[in-house]
Amino acid sequence: MNHEPFFTVTGLTAGYGGPDILRGVEFSSAPGLITGILGANGSGKTTLLKAVCGLLPHGGQSLLEGCDLGTLPPRQLARRCAYIPQRSGIGIDISVLDVVLMGYNPHLGLLERPTAQMKETARRALALTGLAGREEENYQTLSEGQKQLCILARTLVSGAQLLLLDEPESALDFQLRYRMLHLLRRWVHQERRAVLAALHDPMLALSCCDRLLILEGGKTLAVLSPACDPLPDLETALSAIYGPVSLTACPGRDGRRHLVMLSEEREEDEPWNL
Incomplete structure (x- = not known):
């Protein structure tokens, strides 16, 4: 695998009109890698994603194969970079299949409709995410988890690199x-692609991410490789973001090292009273 920088962030600063939340974040990723972002609430995980995809004014650079994403018009940016927020923001009645077909919008001309091949690819993407047979259902009737998988299927057909x-x-x-993380792993290995994911679950991040970007106070605290870095x-x-923790390495059936994280916080000796 080529480990030359594919996606590079340098000096990234961003905020919401007040003091900057991100303050000079820097890291890079090679193609084929999933990078998980971990940090306490308010550390800048969501702000980082929004700055990279142009949803927030920002300083610094985000380079994808040498191209500054901040200089691209929205349509060109959407062809190269796809963003999945915590909530989809889709508030209208629309079929599940049509939501996935939105992934082709940056590649279609004005009033141009998706082709039969695009529709077939969208159906295959839904099957991969476990939503086969739901194509004609109203997107609004899906559970929040199913909506997330539908948006993932939309991304799989978009052709984005990041x-x-x-x-x-x-x-x-x-x-x-x-299942979602395994799908993403297959996706990044098909072509020159990379994934950057803000994760709430550190155990999932340790098990499924190639690298971990640790944010603290809007800055890069560390960039880790769970598979090979010393415990x-x-x-x-x-421990800098979760309090005292300990890690144990467990061999999986696949032969890879899997990590289990335990909290080492101790209860206070004094009784807890309101």
């Missing part, structure tokens, strides 16, 4: 969380 996800696991059960280094970085 996928940004904001806590995609928040509405999914245990099985669907891992003490991982524990030190994770």
Whole structure:
């Protein structure tokens, strides 16, 4: 695998009109990698994703194969970078299939309609995410987790090289969380692609991400490789955001190292009274 920088962020600053929330964030990713973002609430995870995809004014640069994403017109940016927020924002009655077909919008001309081949590819994407047979249902009738999977299917057909996800696991059960990450792993390996995902669940991040970007106070605290970094280094970085933790390495049936994280917080000796 080519590990030359594919996606690079340098000096990224951003906020919401007040003091900057991001303050000089820097990291890079090679193609074929899933990078998870971990940090305490308010550390800048969502702000980072919004800045990269142009939803927030920002300083610094986000380069994808040498192209500054901040200089691209919205239509060109949408062809290269796809963003999945925590909530889809779709508030109208629309079929599940039509939601997925939205992924082709940046590639279609004015009044141009999706082709039969595009519709077939969209149906296959829905099948991959576990929504086969739901194509003609109203998107609004899906559960929040199913809506998230539908939006993922939309992204799979979009042709984007960089996928940004904001806590995609928040509405999914245990099985669907891992199905989603396995789908993303297959997706990034098909072509020159990368995934950047803000995750709420550190165990999922440790198990499924190639690299971890640790944010603290809007800055890059550490960039970790769960598969090979020494456990003490991982524990030190994770303890900075989660409090004292310990990690145990467990061999999986696939031969890979899997990590289990335990909290080492101790109860106070004094009774807890309101």
